[in-house]
Amino acid sequence: MFQINPLGEALGAEVIGLDPSRKLTEDEARRLNDAFFEYLLLCIRCDPLSAEDFAEFGRQFGSPQLQLLRKRRHGDVPEVSVLESTYNSADDKPSDMQMMRLSGWHTDDSYFAKPAKATMYQSLKIPDAGGQTRFCNMRQAYDCLLYTSPSPRDERRYRVCRLLLEKG
Numbered sequence: 001m002f003q004i005n006p007l008g009e010a011l012g013a014e015v016i017g018l019d020p021s022r023k024l025t026e027d028e029a030r031r032l033n034d035a036f037f038e039y040l041l042l043c044i045r046c047d048p049l050s051a052e053d054f055a056e057f058g059r060q061f062g063s064p065q066l067q068l069l070r071k072r073r074h075g076d077v078p079e080v081s082v083l084e085s086t087y088n089s090a091d092d093k094p095s096d097m098q099m100m101r102l103s104g105w106h107t108d109d110s111y112f113a114k115p116a117k118a119t120m121y122q123s124l125k126i127p128d129a130g131g132q133t134r135f136c137n138m139r140q141a142y143d144c145l146l147y148t149s150p151s152p153r154d155e156r157r158y159r160v161c162r163l164l165l166e167k168g
Contacts, residue, residue: 002028004035004042011137013039020046020057029060036061036118041135048124051077058120065109065116 002018013035024032036042049057051074058064058079067081074080109116121133 002031004031004039006039007041007043010140011039011135012041012043015042015044018044018046020044021049021053023056024060033061040137040139049122051080051082054120054122055079062117065112 003016005014005016006012007014015032015035018028018032032042055064055077064079066078072081072083074082109119
């Protein structure tokens, strides 16, 4: 049985003792899915997975969608994209990172009519420094806005919530 340990107040949990290279039991899949919805970000410590095992693990939670950047798709498993840093030193980076696609704040695939429930990453090489991928809890950020900046939107949300509660 695997352990789920929270990493912080805003989001994230570490999953220890899970072998994602094998099919999960129904109970394991339910526990992992519940943890995902509670913590929003799961870090699973395990040995690197093959592209096939990585895709199969993802299929246990839904149908993977293809990455739009076709050149990044894995040759044998197109549901898996291979992203690799092309910066071998600080001098390799452009002076204006704003001009680089995907270097700024973004959400993965939110422009689809039915966006993905999650994005999975597997680090095969972890740099000693850098690596600037960050995650944030937008639910918590939105909730904080409600309490710090009253606006007409807050009144609308209140009315919608009240109607839902009254109508069941």
